[in-house]
Amino acid sequence: MIIDTTEVRAINSFSRLESLKEVYGLIRLLVPIFIPIFGITIGILIIVWLERKLSAGVQQRIGPEYAGPFGILQALADGTKLLVKEDLLPSRGDIRLFSIGPSIAVISILLSYSVIPFSYRLVLADLSIGVFLWISISSIAPFGLLMSGYGSNNKYSFLGGLRAAAQSISYEIPLTPCVLSISLLSNSSSTVDIVEAQSKYGFWGWNLWRQPIGFTVFLISSLAECERLPFDLPEAEEELVAGYQTEYSGIKFGLFYVASYLNLLVSSLFVTVLYLGGWNLPIPFILIPDFFGINELGGIFETTIGIFITLAKAYLFLFISITTRWTLPRMRMDQLLNLGWKFLLPISLGNLLLTTSSQLLSL
Template identity: 40%
Template sequence: MNDHIYDFSQLTRHIDESLRAAMSPTWAVVVELVIIGLVFLTFYALLGLFLVYAERKVCALMQNRIGPNRVGKWGLLQTIADLLKLLTKELVYIERADKFLFNLAPFIVIIASFMAIAAIPFAKGLQAIDLNIGIFYIIAVTSVGVIGILIGGWASNSKYSLIGAMRSGAQVISYELSVGLSLLSVVIFSGSMQLSEIIRSQADGWWIFKGHIPAFIAFLIYLVAATAEINRGPFDLAEAESELTAGFHTEYSGIKFAFFFLAEYINMFIVASIATTMFLGGWLPLHIDHWAAFNRVMDYIPSIVWFFAKTFFIIYVIMWFKWTFPRLRIDQLLTLEWKYLLPLNLINTIVIAFIVMMGWHF
C-alpha cells in the first residue's frame, strides 16, 4: 500500500518545523494560526462562490435551462459579478429595528459555519483541529447558527421575519435530535468521536456498507434531517418565499444578506462533508475486497479528490431535493420529525448497539 503518497501531514509537519526553527514556539503557533485562518478564509470564499454557481447550474439542469452562461467561460464568473453587486448595494437602514442585534445576526450565522469547517478532515493529514470529541463539537457549533437566524428575524421588527425565525427555531431544534442520533449510530460503530479515528475505522469498508441496513437507514435519516437543519428545500420554511416573502432575511440587503446566503451554502457543504466523513469513509478511496488491481488504481486518486467528490455528490443530492419537491408545511415538518424520524432513529440506534455488542458488523 502506498499510504504515504498524497499525505498532507508531511507538508504540514515541514511547515511547522521550519517555522519553529525560525522563531520562538509561541510565535510559531501564532503564525500557524494566522496561516490556517487565511487559508480557511480563502477556501470559504471560494467554496461559497463555487457552490452558488453549482446550485444555479444544477437548478438549470433540473429546469431545462442553461443557467448562467454570460459572465466568463460557462458563466463561471457570474457569482463574482453577483458578489460585486451585493458589495456595492446599499445597506438598507431599518427604522425601529434593534440595530445592534440586526447587525450582529449575520455574523453569528457566518461564524457558526466558519467554526464548524475547522474540524473537518479534508484529506489525509489536512485537518485544522482534530478534537477527540470532533463530531460532538461540529454538532454543537452548527446549532449556534440558528441563534443568528432567530436574532435576525426578531431584530428586523418585521412580522414576516419573525414568523420565519420562529419556524426556523422550531425546525432546527427538532431536527437537531435526528441529526445527533443518526450520527450517534456511527459513533457506536466506530467507538470514537474523534473524526480521524472514525475515518481510520472505515479503512476496511465504509460504514454505510459495513453497518448493514441500520447504517443505511441512519444515513438516509441524516440526509433528510440535515437538509432540514440547514433550512433548505423542501424544508426551507424559514424562507418560504411564496408565504413569507423571504422569511428571516426579508429586511436584510447588500452584504448582510450575502452573509446569510453564503452561510446557507457553507452549511450545506459542512453537512455534506460530515455525511462523507461519517458514512462514506471520508477521504478514503473506494476499496472492494479481493479486487487488488482496482483498489490499487483507486489508491492513486488523491485523498482530497475522494473527499470532495463524495461531498459534492451529497451536495448534488441535496440540491436535487430542493429543485424537485414542493415545500412542506410547518406542522407536517414537525410531524415527520417527532412521529416518524425520531422513533425510527431511536429503534435504529438500539439495533445498532445490539449489532455492535454481538459483533455482527464486518
C-alpha cells in the same frame, strides 16, 4: 565615553532577528487560518455556480454563461454587487440584534469546518469529540436567525426566525442519535477515527451499509438543517416574503447567502465522513499502490487524492439537494414538525437501540 560599534551592530542584528522571528511566528499562525477560509470561499463560489447550472438543466434552461467562461464568475459578480450595495437599517428595529444575527449564523457554521478531515493529514483539529462539537456549534446558528427576525421589527421576519428555531430543534434531535450510532460502531467520536474505521474493506466497509436507516434519517435531517426545499419554511417567499431576510440588504444579506451554502457544504462533508468512507477510495487502500504501479503512497500525492475523493463524494449530496429542490413541493409547517417529531425521532432512537444491542452482543 567610547561606544563599541561592533557591540551596537550585534545588538541591532539581534533585534532584527527577534523581529523576524515574531513576523515568522505570526505568519505560521495566520496561514493555517486563511488557507481553509480561502478554500471554503472558492468552494462556495463553485457550489453556487453548480446549483445554477444544474437547476437550469433540470428546467431546460442555459443558466449563467456571460460572466467568465461558462458563467463561472457569476457568483463572484453577485458577491461583489452585494458588497457595494447600500446597507439599510430598519428605523424602529433593534440595530444591535439586527447587525449581530448574520455574523452569528456565519461564524457558528465556519467553526464546524475545523473538525472535518479532507485527507489523512489534513484536518485543523482532530478532537476526540469532533462530531459532537459540530452538533453543538451548529445549534447556535438558529439563535442568529431568531435575533435577526426579532431585530428587524417585521412580523414576517420574526415568524421566519421562529420557524428557523423550531425547525432546527426538530431535526437536530433525530440527527444526534444517528451520530451516536456511528460513534458506537467506530468506538470513537473523532472524525478521523470514524473515517479510518471505514477504510479496511473499501466500498463494503462504509457505514452506509451498516447504518442504512441512520443514513436515510441523517440525509433528511441534514436537508432540513440546511433549510433546503422541501424544508425552506423559514424563508418561504410565497408566505413570508423571504422570512428573516426580508429587511436585509447589502453585505448582511450576503452573509445569510453565504451561511446557507456554508451549511450545505459542511453537511455534505459530514455525510461523506460519517457514511461514505471520507477520503478512502471504494477499493481497499492497500491495493492502490499495486494498481497504479506505485511503491508507496504518501506525502502530497496521498493528500491530493484524499481531497479529491472527499469533495467528489460530497458532490453526491450536493447533487441530491439541488435536484430535490426542483422535484418536491414545499411542506406545510405542521407536516414538517410531524415528520421530525413523530417519524424521524422514533426511527433514529430505534436505530440507536439496535446499534447498541449489536455492539453489546459482539463483546
